[in-house]
Amino acid sequence: MLVFEFKAYGKKNQYNAVDEAIRTAQFVRNSCLRYWMDNKKVGRYDLNKYCAVLARDFPFADELNSQARQSSAERAWSAISRFYDNCKKNVPGKKGYPQFVRDCRSVEYKTTGWKLADDRKSINFTDKKGIGRLKLKGTRDLHFYQISQIKRVRLVKRADGVYVQFCVDVERKENTEPNGTTIGLDVGLKEYYTDSNGTTVENPRFLRKGEKVLKRSQRRVSRKVKGSNNRGKARQILGKRHLKISRQRKDHAIKLARCVISSNDVVVYEDLRIKNLVKNHCLAKSINDASWYQFRVWLEYFGKVFEKITVAVNPQYTSQECSSCGAIVKKSLSTRTHVCKCGCVLDRDENAARNILSRGLGTVGHTGTFGLEPNNALGELTSTLTLRNPVSASRFVD
Structure with missing residues (x-):
């Protein structure tokens, strides 16, 4: 399974619709977790069935695609099954009891609820949330893969915007000659x-090098009045600083690991x-x-x-x-x-x-x-x- 990521561009009302879809996915996930806590012997398929009950009782949940609701239920079950596995294996310390999510930043669609353009440069979300057509910008070319190979589509919100991830069902293999090292x-x-x-x-120490800028950005956030627009802008700048450091770490780890393995x-x-x-x-x-x-x-x-x-x-x-x-x-x-x-x-x-x-x-x-x-x-x-x-x-x- 390969994951290709593209930057999504749209209008302000579309970004608001993405936020609403993410909040709905968070609501479904937390509701499924509460349903598991209140009822004994609840399994994975019981949570999927409970999604239909939520859609009937809450109109805003019905606006989200049905498979997207099931993906949120699967996230809840993933946390539950991990807790069960830790208990069976007698993992020392805390077993990771499932917790409610407070700041969800993504929503996942399966094979429905979206349609990719023929030129692979835009995607249209067809559920009732009103996200609509988003332009895609990235370095990957999706023309090499069939639409049937795309099993999941995620909308991910980060400090610098909204991203669309495509999970492509393909096995990656690269053949090299053994060199005996x-x-x-x-x-x-x-x-x-x-x-x-x-x-x-050499240890790059990305956080240490960017710590001075991070502290300055954090002080600017602290000086702003809570709930004001200026504080929101300062928080966004701070988030971009942290995002840059995390991307530097990831890029360094990928390049170094590939060099060592090859x-x-x-x-x-x-x-x-x-x-x-x-x-x-x-x-x-x-x-x-x-x-x-x-x-x-x-x-x-x-x-x-x-x-x-x-x-x-x-x-x-x-x-x-x-x-x-x-x-x-x-x-x-x-x-x-x-x-x-x-x-x-x-x-x-x-x-x-x-x-x-x-x-x-x-x-x-x-x-x-x-x-x-x-x-x-x-x-x-x-x-x-x-x-x-x-x-x-x-x-x-x-």
Whole structure:
């Protein structure tokens, strides 16, 4: 499933209609959640049936497309099923009991309620909300796909306008020749990551660099009178500043992950629990600014696209253990150099990256391949190359 996003342009009354559709979707989602709380043994299809009851009782809910109402009910059931799964798995801590949404920013249509123009440059929403025809502007070309392949259409509201997302049912695959390279990655705050070959990538620190502008925008919001138009304009400017930083993080993670995956056959990284790491309030802002989890998600995604092996290993003692002799050398976070009695002197992060790689290769050696089909010849060849002939990949990730 691919998601293509386009900027939508329309008139003020159309934007107001989009806001009304989003509020209606939020109402349906919260109403379905309340229905589940008040009634026992309510399932997914019961929530879909309840959408018809809401449409009969509330005229504004009937104006929204029926499949869009069902999509909102599916969102409620997604939160409920996630809560059930966490309870069954005995996840430590809070199980994520479903909560009511206060600030919904999207509404999702399925295969009805919209019609794409023949030139693929505009879309017309045909339900009773009155959104009408919106012009589309983007870099993707929808002519390569049939209308039947578009399974979902989302209207997403952001600080800089309204966007239309198309969920296209197509499988993305890119074939590359195996080059026999392996790499271990140790993420950090000083450097974004250090690989097992000693190559480092600079941490961009997008939030830290834009923090001065954010603080100034926040002060302007605080000075305005609550409920005034000037405060609304100041809040919109502040939202655009945050949106820019989030887009910079995403763009950096995508480009870096694609470069790493396309240059190596096996990529090993730490299985970090970011939720636990950010409990350290001294480092929470820097950890969130680094966006390690987003980088991992894109590593795994491109691993499937390029049919490469990605392995997540336990990060315990990777910084303390010597990559040469295996001895434990305790060191504080401020100690940046690993010095062992065996004579091994390395940068702390490079030593950890080597330990991560050795653990990952040991895992691959026992189980064969990760993220590949059992009969995939490329996967079998890749695992053989990585175990027998690991070569340097530093030239690819500079």
